[in-house]
Amino acid sequence: MAIEISDKTINHEFIEKINQLSGQDIRLCFQCGTCGGACPMSENMQTLPRRIMRMLQFGMAHRIADVETGWECASCHSCTVSCPRGIDVARVMEAVRLLVLRKNINRIEPSRLPDGAVREMPQVALVSGFRKLTS
Ligand code: SF4
Ligand code: SF4
Structure with a gap:
């Protein structure tokens, strides 16, 4: 069954939180996948950075908590220097980690x-x- 996503179901508050924490505008991502191609950790990731960006754009807070990508990220910044939209993807990954750490939950x-x-x-x-x- 297809999941219906309307403007009403998108969690805008969550999107703003990610933007604030990362200092980026995740809405700029146009899903080219260059970040995943540049990522040295992508072979070990079940969910590539491009997909994380998409989930964030839809404000899927409930799904993000279950995804390991943020923890698998080595903070190497290859994605950041490759992104044609100028998004600092490494900082977005950091924001994803901060969502958990700010609840005083240690990894x-x-x-x-x-x-x-x-x-x-x-x-x-x-x-x-x-x-x-x-x-
Ligand atoms: S910063 Fe993280 S997500 Fe970006 S390329 Fe490096 S390991 Fe991959
Ligand atoms: S490289 Fe940039 S624009 Fe392309 S999918 Fe990754 S974050 Fe989005």
């Missing part, structure tokens, strides 16, 4: 990391990981 719990991993991991990787994955 990883630092106290649960194995001792060995903490000892062997470069400090800079730990710090950037905590910045990205904890609230």
Whole structure:
């Protein structure tokens, strides 16, 4: 059964929130898919950045929470420099993560990391990981 999407069903408040958090206008995306083509993590993603952009444009807040793409993103900015519409897609991915982290939900719990991993991991990787994955 086709899903009917009308202006009344689009969550405009959610779209504005993403735009505010990212400093971007997600409505500019015209679905070319260049971001996914440039993404080094796309092989591991079930949902490519282009599709995330579409879900965001429709204000599908309920679906975004279940998608792993934001966490799989390596924040490399390849999508950002490739987007023909000048959208900083990496910042949009960050906004998607912030939606969860701002509810004080950590993606990883630092106290649960194995001792060995903490000892062997470069400090800079730990710090950037905590910045990205904890609230
Ligand atoms: S910033 Fe994230 S989504 Fe964009 S290309 Fe890099 S890994 Fe992919
Ligand atoms: S490259 Fe830019 S315009 Fe193209 S799908 Fe990605 S975000 Fe949209």
